Amino acid sequence: NAGVTQTPKFQVLKTGQSMTLQCAQDMNHEYMSWYRQDPGMGLRLIHYSVGAGITDQGEVPNGYNVSRSTTEDFPLRLLSAAPSQTSVYFCASSRLGNEQFFGPGTRLTVL
Amino acid sequence: GNSVTQMEGPVTLSEEAFLTINCTYTATGYPSLFWYVQYPGEGLQLLLKATKADDKGSNKGFEATYRKETTSFHLEKGSVQVSDSAVYFCALRNTQGGSEKLVFGKGMKLTVNP
Numbered sequence: 001n002a003g004v005t006q007t008p009k010f011q012v013l014k015t016g017q018s019m020t021l022q023c024a025q026d027m028n029h030e031y032m033s034w035y036r037q038d039p040g041m042g043l044r045l046i047h048y049s050v051g052a053g054i055t056d057q058g059e060v061p062n063g064y065n066v067s068r069s070t071t072e073d074f075p076l077r078l079l080s081a082a083p084s085q086t087s088v089y090f091c092a093s094s095r096l097g098n099e100q101f102f103g104p105g106t107r108l109t110v111l
Numbered sequence: 112g113n114s115v116t117q118m119e120g121p122v123t124l125s126e127e128a129f130l131t132i133n134c135t136y137t138a139t140g141y142p143s144l145f146w147y148v149q150y151p152g153e154g155l156q157l158l159l160k161a162t163k164a165d166d167k168g169s170n171k172g173f174e175a176t177y178r179k180e181t182t183s184f185h186l187e188k189g190s191v192q193v194s195d196s197a198v199y200f201c202a203l204r205n206t207q208g209g210s211e212k213l214v215f216g217k218g219m220k221l222t223v224n225p
Contacts, residue, residue, distance in 0.1 A: 004154075031211045040119070042200060042215040043155075050211065058212065090154055092213075097206075100213060102147075102154035 001026050004103035006091050012109045013081040021076040021106050023091030029101075031094045032074040036060065036087040037105075043090065049074055050096065081110045113138045117201040117216035124191055124223050132186040132219050134175075134201035142203040144168075144177055144184040145213070149198040158186075158199070191223045 007022045025032065033048035035058075045058030049068040063085060065077040074093075078085060088107050094100040117134040124130060136142065143162045147155040159168030164179035175186045184201060201216040 033212075035215075040217055042115075042217040043213075044215075045212055048212065092155075094211065096211060099157050099160070100211075102156070104154045 003027065004091055004093055004101050006089075006103035006106050008106060009104070010107050012111065013078075014111050015082060017081050018077070018079050019081065021078075021089055021091075021108070023074045023076065023103060024072050025074075025091075025093040025101070026072065027093065027095075027101070028071060029093035030071070030096050031100070032068065033058070033092050033100070034064070034066065034074070034076045035090045035092065037090060038087050046076065046089075081108075083110045086110045113142065113203060113205050113214045115201050115203055115214055115216035117199075118219050119217050121220040121222065124221065126193055126223055126225050127190045128223075130186070130188040130191045130195075130221070132199055132201075132221075134184045134186065134216060136182050136184065136201075136203050138182075138203055138205050140205060141179075142205045144175075145202045145204070146173070146175055146184070146186050147200040147202060147215075149200065149218070151197070155200065191221075193223050193225055196221060196223045 004025045034046040035043040044060045047066040049055045091103040092100040114137045145160045146158040148158045159170040161168045161177035167176045173188045198218045198220045200218045202213045
């Protein structure tokens with residue numbers, strides 16, 4: 001199993017550009033989520049999904065969209081990037097009620 | 112609401128020193144508690160967990176006991192190694208209502224010198 005994979009590892013955007021951060025898991029997990037990690041802030045939940053076709057907002061959803069068309073994939077879209085979205089983004093997945101597995105992260109810089 | 116407060120550091124220790132990282136929580140009901148570790152350049156890994164009061168989680172020489180009376184889940188290790196250098200996060204999942212959401216503390220960076 002590859003576990004949770006994220007692409008790209010690094011990305012630099014200009015303000016106003018759009019992009020999609022990819023997340024995939026091969027463990028048939030129902031639950032998937034996106035977090036952002038900022039210095040001194042810990043990890044904060046952006047969006048999550050409990051299954052294909054079901055998504056919901058977390059603590060800091062503004063500026064981000066998600067969709068869950070398959071069990072395996074959970075992409076995170078930035079529609080119009082802002083410097084405040086400079087962060088490290090982590091995707092995680094789990095069976096419901098079980099341990100969450102994290103991907104290696106995407107480091108995003110918005111200029 | 113649910114929240115986690117933990118020591119933020121950074122903390123620098125010598126090899127073989129004793130480690131304690133304090134973590135307290137606020138939650139309704141009976142949350143599950145976790146310690147995650149993040150090694151440099153990597154994602155988070157589950158270090159240990161406890162799902163009910165008085166449970167003790169342990170792994171790789173680390174231990175933490177779920178104390179409901181003090182709403183705490185302090186992480187301890189008797190003798191740290193250089194390879195323990197990492198960022199440590201305390202987290203809770205409030206299983207009331209079947210929520211899967213994790214709430215994290217701010218993390219504590221530990222550096223262990225030889």
